[in-house]
Amino acid sequence: AQRVTQPEKLLSVFKGAPVELKCNYSYSGSPELFWYVQYSRQRLQLLLRHISRESIKGFTADLNKGETSFHLKKPFAQEEDSAMYYCASWEAQKLVFGQGTRLTINP
């Protein structure tokens, strides 16, 4: 079965510093990967998907098949980026989520 691993449960960086949230997947085919985000007191929502190759709120994520990774990156963190981030993959017609990383941006 597909597995999604987010090795860091907690990540803390200073405002203006680069951010990288790690995500690794286990799948031999062509995965479909997503990042979901949950801000404080808000609903879990889609941030971006790899197939779109888009940048949302300054975040990007590149699929690296060689390393089976889909890390989420932002060059300059902002305080409003503090949230819970989930990496997810699409498998057997359902989303499989990682355990999540709580990102805290310190002023």
Add this chain to the structure above:
Amino acid sequence: DAGVIQSPRHEVTEMGQEVTLRCKPISGHNSLFWYRQTMMRGLELLIYFNNNVPIDDSGMPEDRFSAKMPNASFSTLKIQPSEPRDSAVYFCASSLSRGSGDTQYFGPGTRLTVL
């Protein structure tokens, strides 16, 4: 549109009691998902429906859990009898279809505490 609606938002009950969680998906969405979120296990899919039919319930932890979707605008997740280890946040989500390209929209969740 108010989005996915869940009730109650908070539920505190005693071990052995029956608990019913409710969900109203976004109008026009054909797929509905129930998830459980815990600190230890993160976000887990329990069951999902397509056109009101249960498609995959492999994530339902045990027979104490059951889910129904009697019509396109309502679903329930029932735990009977409840146990302290069921304490978690339960999310309902809906999407236009069950395809990977369709974004899942989540409800606010129900925080369940079983004493």
